Amino acid sequence: MRRPPCIIGRVIPERERLLQLARLLGAEAFAGRFGPPQAAEPEADALRALIDERLAELAQALVEEAAASDDVLDTSSAQAYLEDRLRTLGDLLTPEQAERVREAFREGTAAW
Numbered sequence: 001m002r003r004p005p006c007i008i009g010r011v012i013p014e015r016e017r018l019l020q021l022a023r024l025l026g027a028e029a030f031a032g033r034f035g036p037p038q039a040a041e042p043e044a045d046a047l048r049a050l051i052d053e054r055l056a057e058l059a060q061a062l063v064e065e066a067a068a069s070d071d072v073l074d075t076s077s078a079q080a081y082l083e084d085r086l087r088t089l090g091d092l093l094t095p096e097q098a099e100r101v102r103e104a105f106r107e108g109t110a111a112w
Contacts, residue, residue: 012088021047021092024061025054044091051097059104066109078109 015038022030022037033050034040042050051058066072066081082105086098093101 012090017089017092018042021051021089024058025050026057029054029057047092048094048097051093055097055100056104059101059108062101062105063108066105075109075112078105078112 018040019037022040027037029050030037030040033046034042062082062085065085066078069081072078072081082102086093086101
């Protein structure tokens with residue numbers, strides 16, 4: 001099922017968002033469920049089920065990305081980084097999943 005691109009001040013193509021999500025969830029886990037992320041077209045419910053299963057990995061990958069970013073200097077800039085990433089992923093995550101990622105991310109960056 002094709003969805004329109006997410007618009008967040010700029011157009012982020014659906015394929016790019018799926019590639020980013022596949023990397024954050026674990027490319028092998030994503031490919032095992034949906035096939036190669038470069039060609040996969042998962043249904044939203046199936047994708048969100050995988051996100052639920054791998055939410056801890058998703059949050060940890062975002063913590064690691066933030067830690068590697070030159071723009072992240074403290075917890076405040078880490079939170080801004082996370083919000084930007086969540087906007088990029090858009091409706092691929094449910095609002096509840098996004099909130100659970102925020103909570104896990106806050107825990108992962110609390111000592112910064």
